[in-house]
Amino acid sequence: MKIGWIGLGNMGIPMAGNxxxxxxxxxxxxxxxxxxxxxxxxGASFAESPSQLLQDCDVxxxxxxxxxxxxxxxxxxxxxxxxxxADKKILIDMSTVSPSTSRQLYEACNNAGISFLDAPVSxxxxxxKEGKLVIMVGGDQESYEKVKPIFDVLGxxxxxxxxxxxxxxxxxxxxxxxxxxxxxxxxxxxFANQLGIKKEDILTIINESAVGTAISRLKSSSILQGExxxxxxxxxMAKDLRLANDAVHLTPAADAVYxxxxxxxxxxxxELDVMAIMKHLEKSE
Numbered sequence: 001m002k003i004g005w006i007g008l009g010n011m012g013i014p015m016a017g018n019x020x021x022x023x024x025x026x027x028x029x030x031x032x033x034x035x036x037x038x039x040x041x042x043g044a045s046f047a048e049s050p051s052q053l054l055q056d057c058d059v060x061x062x063x064x065x066x067x068x069x070x071x072x073x074x075x076x077x078x079x080x081x082x083x084x085x086a087d088k089k090i091l092i093d094m095s096t097v098s099p100s101t102s103r104q105l106y107e108a109c110n111n112a113g114i115s116f117l118d119a120p121v122s123x124x125x126x127x128x129k130e131g132k133l134v135i136m137v138g139g140d141q142e143s144y145e146k147v148k149p150i151f152d153v154l155g156x157x158x159x160x161x162x163x164x165x166x167x168x169x170x171x172x173x174x175x176x177x178x179x180x181x182x183x184x185x186x187x188x189x190x191f192a193n194q195l196g197i198k199k200e201d202i203l204t205i206i207n208e209s210a211v212g213t214a215i216s217r218l219k220s221s222s223i224l225q226g227e228x229x230x231x232x233x234x235x236x237m238a239k240d241l242r243l244a245n246d247a248v249h250l251t252p253a254a255d256a257v258y259x260x261x262x263x264x265x266x267x268x269x270x271e272l273d274v275m276a277i278m279k280h281l282e283k284s285e
Contacts, residue, residue: 002027003150004057006050006073007064007095008035011121011128015063015154018131020044022153029053049078054085059147063094066239067101074105081112090115090143092150094135096175096236098243099165106139106164115143118164120171121155124231132156136174138166172247175240178215178274179257182237185216186278189223190285199224219275228276235270237261 002025005016016039020026026044028036029052036046047053050073054060060080064070070093074080080091091109093102093116102118109116117139127133133155137144144160151158161170185206192202203220206212222228241258244250250258264270264280272279 001025001059002057004029004047004053004060005039005044006030006053006060006062007069008032008039009063009065010125011123012063013038014125014129015133016044017042018129018153019150024150024153027053027056050074050080051078051082054080054089054091055083057089058087059090059092059150061092061094061150065095065236067097067243070095070097070101070105075108081108081114084112085114088113088115090117090147092117092119092147094119094121096120096171096240096243097168099168099172099247102138102165102168115140116164117143117147118167119151119158120167122171122174123155126231127156128154134174135159136161136167136170138162138168138170139164169247172240172244175237176244176254176257179237179241179261180253181213181215182219182274183257183260183277183281185219186223186275186281189278190281194285219273222273222275223278228273228279230271230273232274233270234261234272234274234276235265237274238265238270 003019005028008030020042027047028039028044029047029050030036040046062073091114106116117137119135119137121133121135123133131154135151135155135158137158137160141160161167189199189202193199207217238261241261245258264277267280269276269279
């Protein structure tokens with residue numbers, strides 16, 4: 001089975017690399033060819049367009065920044081669906097996009113005789129490197145079963161959730177919880193600090209108590225140092241919360257977090273890590 005990969009961001013490169021290490025034949029496409037250099041050195045080939053990638057591969061995986069980028073790769077000139085294909089292919093989009101976009105792509109692929117799965121992931125760069133992502137899948141179950149060995153390389157768990165758009169819906173739900181959790185950690189630390197409790201002490205209490213989480217332990221050093229290099233950029237969280245807000249009427253806590261992240265984005269914090277919401281909240285004290 002030959003796999004195509006589109007989108008070589010911070011997570012895409014190690015994920016594609018894991019497929020090479022697992023013995024899959026891999027071809028990649030990226031608008032900036034230079035980003036594919038490390039994968040080409042490991043044995044991947046390079047396609048000049050998404051359309052060519054689909055012609056050459058059995059399965060094509062995309063992992064892109066947003067809905068617009070995904071639609072362009074699928075539906076644009078030279079895109080994945082620009083030319084008919086004779087053999088049955090499977091397209092997998094692992095981007096975080098709206099459920100409506102995933103359903104639109106499913107219909108477009110179905111009309112072209114191509115299978116489509118929406119399969120976004122939960123996890124950041126380190127789990128991507130380690131192959132320990134959680135993969136949420138919507139679409140045809142038969143197609144899911146065919147590509148499950150690929151998911152087994154990329155993640156510690158893949159879960160088939162049902163109809164097209166289900167994977168994207170689950171991803172928005174998990175990132176909604178992430179946004180609420182990160183802001184809750186930040187607010188708790190600032191609240192304690194205002195009452196004279198040192199940041200390191202309240203973080204120790206949080207991490208050793210029942211409310212401690214993997215994310216609170218992971219972000220503690222950033223909070224203490226006041227430095228927020230992006231593992232998961234705040235701009236992506238703001239985008240995901242916007243998609244969640246577009247999908248349903250948000251409940252009170254979710255709505256407040258959505259508004260906070262949009263404000264932080266407008267303040268220019270988008271390129272920093274999601275935990276940089278702390279910087280915005282500190283300004284608001």
